[in-house]
Amino acid sequence: MNNLIILPIIIPLIFGMFMVIFRRRIILHRALSILGLAGTISVAAMLITQIQSKGIQSLNIGGWAAPYGVTMVADMLAALLLITTSVVALFVLIYAFKSIGRDKEEHYFYPLFLFLISGVNGSFLTGDVFNLFVCFEVMLISSYALISLGGEKGQLRESIKYVLVNIIASFLFLIAIAYLYAVTGTLNMAHLSVRVAEVGQDGLMTAVAILFLLVFSLKAGLFLFFWLPGSYGSPPTAVAAIFAALLTKVGIYAIYRFFTLVFYHEPQVTHLIIGIMSAVTMVLGAIGAIAYMDIKKILTYNVVVGVGFILAGLASFTAEGMTGSIYYLIHDMVIKALIFLIGGVIIAIAGTSKLKDMSGLIQTHPYLGWMYFIAALSIAGIPPLSGFIGKVYITQGTFASEYYWLGAIGLFTSLMVLFSVMKIFMNSFWGETILSEEMEKGTTKGVMLPIVALVMLTIALGLGAEGLHDYVQIAVEGLMNPSLYIEAVLGGNGQ
Amino acid sequence: METLMSILVGVFFAIGTYLILTKSLLRIILGTSIISHGVHLLILTMGGLKTGGPPLLGLDSLSFTDALPQALILTAIVINFATTALFLVLSYRSYKLLGTDDTSQMRGNEDE
Numbered sequence: 001m002n003n004l005i006i007l008p009i010i011i012p013l014i015f016g017m018f019m020v021i022f023r024r025r026i027i028l029h030r031a032l033s034i035l036g037l038a039g040t041i042s043v044a045a046m047l048i049t050q051i052q053s054k055g056i057q058s059l060n061i062g063g064w065a066a067p068y069g070v071t072m073v074a075d076m077l078a079a080l081l082l083i084t085t086s087v088v089a090l091f092v093l094i095y096a097f098k099s100i101g102r103d104k105e106e107h108y109f110y111p112l113f114l115f116l117i118s119g120v121n122g123s124f125l126t127g128d129v130f131n132l133f134v135c136f137e138v139m140l141i142s143s144y145a146l147i148s149l150g151g152e153k154g155q156l157r158e159s160i161k162y163v164l165v166n167i168i169a170s171f172l173f174l175i176a177i178a179y180l181y182a183v184t185g186t187l188n189m190a191h192l193s194v195r196v197a198e199v200g201q202d203g204l205m206t207a208v209a210i211l212f213l214l215v216f217s218l219k220a221g222l223f224l225f226f227w228l229p230g231s232y233g234s235p236p237t238a239v240a241a242i243f244a245a246l247l248t249k250v251g252i253y254a255i256y257r258f259f260t261l262v263f264y265h266e267p268q269v270t271h272l273i274i275g276i277m278s279a280v281t282m283v284l285g286a287i288g289a290i291a292y293m294d295i296k297k298i299l300t301y302n303v304v305v306g307v308g309f310i311l312a313g314l315a316s317f318t319a320e321g322m323t324g325s326i327y328y329l330i331h332d333m334v335i336k337a338l339i340f341l342i343g344g345v346i347i348a349i350a351g352t353s354k355l356k357d358m359s360g361l362i363q364t365h366p367y368l369g370w371m372y373f374i375a376a377l378s379i380a381g382i383p384p385l386s387g388f389i390g391k392v393y394i395t396q397g398t399f400a401s402e403y404y405w406l407g408a409i410g411l412f413t414s415l416m417v418l419f420s421v422m423k424i425f426m427n428s429f430w431g432e433t434i435l436s437e438e439m440e441k442g443t444t445k446g447v448m449l450p451i452v453a454l455v456m457l458t459i460a461l462g463l464g465a466e467g468l469h470d471y472v473q474i475a476v477e478g479l480m481n482p483s484l485y486i487e488a489v490l491g492g493n494g495q
Numbered sequence: 496m497e498t499l500m501s502i503l504v505g506v507f508f509a510i511g512t513y514l515i516l517t518k519s520l521l522r523i524i525l526g527t528s529i530i531s532h533g534v535h536l537l538i539l540t541m542g543g544l545k546t547g548g549p550p551l552l553g554l555d556s557l558s559f560t561d562a563l564p565q566a567l568i569l570t571a572i573v574i575n576f577a578t579t580a581l582f583l584v585l586s587y588r589s590y591k592l593l594g595t596d597d598t599s600q601m602r603g604n605e606d607e
Contacts, residue, residue: 159585167578178534
């Protein structure tokens, strides 16, 4: 029992609810949201040290023993994602202070932002399938409000698609939960793992597993990403950045949790399907990123490629592949937030997202240009930046499990990703300066701090990969060995 | 009883899917709420239908009803209620702003 686990969900929720009461006190909103995220960062750090020394932590809510009540579980993977989420959210929030605008701030931007974080944290920490559904909904309903906040024509159009796709995905989730409950008679993840291992994963179980895969693929943008480019391109920069950094990652986390803890008995079926889906996702995403000449479109297709690459590590189902995926997951959260923020600044300065209408920004904004360059190298996985180590391990994992085609596609699409982000760099920063400083539509004032901080973070994650290795190893051990998780949640019960 | 319920769930899904595939926004929203009813009935059916069993486990009651599906449905209904309300407001706002509730005319062009 560890009451700390509930705090990352409750802190943002309570702070958000408190802020709703004082609608016009914007300074109070800003202060409280920073305080709330700082609180979750410190709780996540404490959780990491506890997990390192004492193993996986769990909390039975209301004192109902697992598997009868709702259980919250913090293992190393969840804790690492938790701290990355809070840090990235903090920087995006600071970016939002200057860029989001008074109108949206008064229409509950900060409370919605914190509710979103609360849902994301809840999804990472929950140990119960139905509770996972509820946390997904908390996250999604906040995201519906955030994506349509401002109410411009394009935004409304895209938010209708986004809401509809996610409502249908939620129905499929409920259907999958109903089937799972009918077959196993439990919803606690650890207990599920025990029961599935006892009765064996037959055809029916595998079918349920694939239904879950379908649901989480819709949320993560794995193969079923048709809704993603439109809806991540329409909201304001800060919102798009937090969506790109966090929302797809929650889906990825859910796929990881299910296919390492519960449905791991038939990897030649389920994990092969994940592998094929991730290969197709990488290829289609890379084609999209190359084809467009629009910053927003290129960046959203890069999100898609990232999702495919992370799940290639799971498809390999080896310790190397998992290590790589965890490194890459952390890297991807940081780098997607960073590149969306820089892209947003470029668009704000040029007043357009079309690459043809901008050129020569390096003359007036050298720092922004070089930071974009570092981010672009990092996204493609050039050493010593943070993307490198993850790419090496994932590729190693796919080769170890003899999915050579998957590793090859991963490496090939990395080149295409590099080309697509360099295309933005060359078109917007190189060439003749057509925009004098007076003609610029926006400024970089006040938004450089979070960008610099995230650039530092990607460099630090690359150079300090060795220091992170111990924690990642603990997380991988937990993923490859479900009995650790089961032991921590159930203790002796229900075996 | 389970067979009958399964057929009913199937009918709900068919009608809901048909409505979601139409062009009018209001019909799409009605479609989602009909599917949601289907989903809730499915959860109930999957928990096992029993008549006459109290939801309590005691020494003298050998047959009992599983109360968990009901709890799940209650939560799902509340969530669905919120999303439907939000979806209705969103579509009303888009109708006001875009001047149409026909999804095929909503597409517009990219430059807007």
